[in-house]
Amino acid sequence: MTASRLGDGHIRRFAAASGDVNPLHVDPEFACRTMYGRCVVHGALVAIVALGAVEEAMLSQAKSLDLRFAQPVFPGDDLTLRSGPRRPGQVAVEAWSRGQLSARITVEVGGSVLPSVPPWPLACRSEPRRLTLAGLEAAPNADYGDVYAPDVAGLRELAAQLGAGGVPDALLAWLAAASYTVGMLVPGANAVFAAARIERSDVPGTARLEAVPGARQPATGLLEVRARFGYGAASADLRLRAFVRPGIPGPTRDVLLGHLPPSAALSGRHALVVGASRGLGASVAGALATQGATVWAGYARSGGPAEELRQEFGAERIRPVRFDAADAEDTWAAIARITRAAGSLDGVALCAAPPPQALPLHRDAVPTALAYLAESMAMTLYPLGEVLPHIAPGGWLALVSSSAVADPPASWPHYVAAKGAVEALAGYCRRHFALRVATIRPPLMRTDMTNGPTSAIGAVAPEAVAAAIVRWVLDNRPGEEILTPDQLTAEALR
Amino acid sequence: MVSAITSVVSEAFTRVVGEPPARGAKTTPADVGSWNSLAHVQLVFEIEQALGIRLPDDILVTRTTVGALIEAAEAAVSAS
Numbered sequence: 007m008t009a010s011r012l013g014d015g016h017i018r019r020f021a022a023a024s025g026d027v028n029p030l031h032v033d034p035e036f037a038c039r040t041m042y043g044r045c046v047v048h049g050a051l052v053a054i055v056a057l058g059a060v061e062e063a064m065l066s067q068a069k070s071l072d073l074r075f076a077q078p079v080f081p082g083d084d085l086t087l088r089s090g091p092r093r094p095g096q097v098a099v100e101a102w103s104r105g106q107l108s109a110r111i112t113v114e115v116g117g118s119v120l121p122s123v124p125p126w127p128l129a130c131r132s133e134p135r136r137l138t139l140a141g142l143e144a145a146p147n148a149d150y151g152d153v154y155a156p157d158v159a160g161l162r163e164l165a166a167q168l169g170a171g172g173v174p175d176a177l178l179a180w181l182a183a184a185s186y187t188v189g190m191l192v193p194g195a196n197a198v199f200a201a202a203r204i205e206r207s208d209v210p211g212t213a214r215l216e217a218v219p220g221a222r223q224p225a226t227g228l229l230e231v232r233a234r235f236g237y238g239a240a241s242a243d244l245r246l247r248a249f250v251r252p253g254i255p256g257p258t259r260d261v262l263l264g265h266l267p268p269s270a271a272l273s274g275r276h277a278l279v280v281g282a283s284r285g286l287g288a289s290v291a292g293a294l295a296t297q298g299a300t301v302w303a304g305y306a307r308s309g310g311p312a313e314e315l316r317q318e319f320g321a322e323r324i325r326p327v328r329f330d331a332a333d334a335e336d337t338w339a340a341i342a343r344i345t346r347a348a349g350s351l352d353g354v355a356l357c358a359a360p361p362p363q364a365l366p367l368h369r370d371a372v373p374t375a376l377a378y379l380a381e382s383m384a385m386t387l388y389p390l391g392e393v394l395p396h397i398a399p400g401g402w403l404a405l406v407s408s409s410a411v412a413d414p415p416a417s418w419p420h421y422v423a424a425k426g427a428v429e430a431l432a433g434y435c436r437r438h439f440a441l442r443v444a445t446i447r448p449p450l451m452r453t454d455m456t457n458g459p460t461s462a463i464g465a466v467a468p469e470a471v472a473a474a475i476v477r478w479v480l481d482n483r484p485g486e487e488i489l490t491p492d493q494l495t496a497e498a499l500r
Numbered sequence: 501m502v503s504a505i506t507s508v509v510s511e512a513f514t515r516v517v518g519e520p521p522a523r524g525a526k527t528t529p530a531d532v533g534s535w536n537s538l539a540h541v542q543l544v545f546e547i548e549q550a551l552g553i554r555l556p557d558d559i560l561v562t563r564t565t566v567g568a569l570i571e572a573a574e575a576a577v578s579a580s
Contacts, residue, residue: 074516074518075538076534076536076538076539077536077538090518098518100518105534107533107534110518110534200538200542201542221545221549223544223545223548225557225560226545226560228541228542228545247542247545316502364534364536364537380551416529417536458537459537459538459541459560459562460537460541460560463557463558463560463561464561490553
């Protein structure tokens with residue numbers, strides 16, 4: 007068993023040497039709008055590190071590589087390598103991080119010695135394609151190939167620094183080509199690399215990747231890509247799988263009006279929505295705006311979506327305010343600005359939460375779970391502690407929890423604990439402040455934060471949940487303190 | 501006798517999850533840590549490809565037992 011840690015510098019070097027500059031790996035602004043919330047280490051780089059644990063003599067006779075990516079690896083994660091299941095003619099390595107399997111790499115051995123790679127310079131495109139499943143459906147037999155050769159010297163140097171100096175050049179090039187194919191060619195920017203089978207080919211080729219999309223699973227966005235990597239005597243055939251993430255549109259006035267008729271019931275009222283640029287928060291801000299409220303829309307990073315929200319619902323209704331709710335001074339300064347401009351607030355919706363990642367209840371996952379809980383609590387407590395004195399008597403407070411509190415899914419103990427704490431705070435505020443306080447337990451919604459393979463199946467539109475929350479604000483029904491998933495789902499079906 | 505469909509599901513499981521279903525049709529996600537939601541989606545995909553069928557979407561979000569996958573595959577093959 008060996009351990010290593012991959013950082014931002016390693017990611018940048020792999021991106022430069024492989025040509026895979028997919029924004030999920032190298033663009034924090036892009037990555038923060040995905041279900042991962044931040045940049046992810048290239049799966050192929052994890053595979054290179056894992057292959058460093060295999061005997062060089064075996065690797066030099068590799069016939070094929072089989073890669074399975076189970077969970078993302080983030081910069082700074084400790085990566086532990088373990089021997090995987092052994093079968094005749096195969097050797098397998100598993101990479102574990104945060105107490106769970108991240109990747110399994112199986113090498114089929116027993117072939118002739120791998121050939122040398124050609125001395126071709128890096129040749130690649132600089133921007134990823136942005137193909138969607140619908141676009142691929144429209145041109146099912148297109149070849150998305152391109153000229154390609156990786157910088158093998160750069161890959162070799164990086165591998166050596168990571169303890170994988172014995173990985174043959176041909177395998178480094180194949181892994182780079184696999185990463186580049188899904189990350190840059192097809193589907194490109196919206197890809198999440200899931201699996202690969204790479205087989206050496208006896209048919210030599212020039213520096214080119216031919217990539218053709220194959221079978222797909224529309225409900226999840228899973229796509230198979232068949233590619234041929236022409237690379238002199240070290241050519242290879244690739245069979246790759248990636249999830250294609252669909253775009254998640256922001257809330258629109260038209261969709262919201264389908265759930266909540268417009269009114270002027272909140273005209274002259276001021277509300278603060280924390281976490282208002284995306285997902286449920288954006289829909290709550292939009293729904294309040296359709297009722298005439300002036301909405302101070304707090305957001306941390308997603309300036310573009312916040313501006314789109316303002317344009318959709320009107321500059322007189324939506325007032326974006328940039329602050330990071332997990333940062334005390336940033337939050338205090340922003341709330342001071344808001345309350346100076348607005349006077350008191352009539353209501354506050356706390357919708358911000360860190361993007362959750364699956365974690366087991368395991369000792370290796372505890373540091374990550376604690377960090378998640380701390381960030382989640384900060385994003386609730388800093389705004390809450392500052393804004394409470396500024397909410398007008400009889401005003402309202404909505405705290406967003408989750409249906410997971412009542413029905414905890416596997417691998418989300420930290421998330422359930424964080425949302426349980428949010429609910430406890432709601433109870434505290436209900437008892438000790440003269441406010442109407444709602445605990446919101448949304449059902450599964452499709453948002454940037456949940457935009458995974460199965461998130462569309464049975465998901466409820468955030469606009470529908472937001473409409474139910476604003477109806478609670480408007481109706482002022484006594485005793486209604488917890489908006490349950492069933493209530494909120496029923497709202498979506500109205 | 502093991503049916504052809506059971507063999508297909510078992511082989512797909514072994515490829516995707518990395519180990520054979522330890523308790524056969526009774527194997528659950530609790531028995532195999534790496535049978536997570538991403539692996540499950542790919543497992544369904546491999547079964548669909550191998551048998552030339554389409555399984556219902558609810559199979560994609562419910563991980564119960566290997567036996568449930570076999571039953572769903574048998575039903576889809578019968579209906580095709």
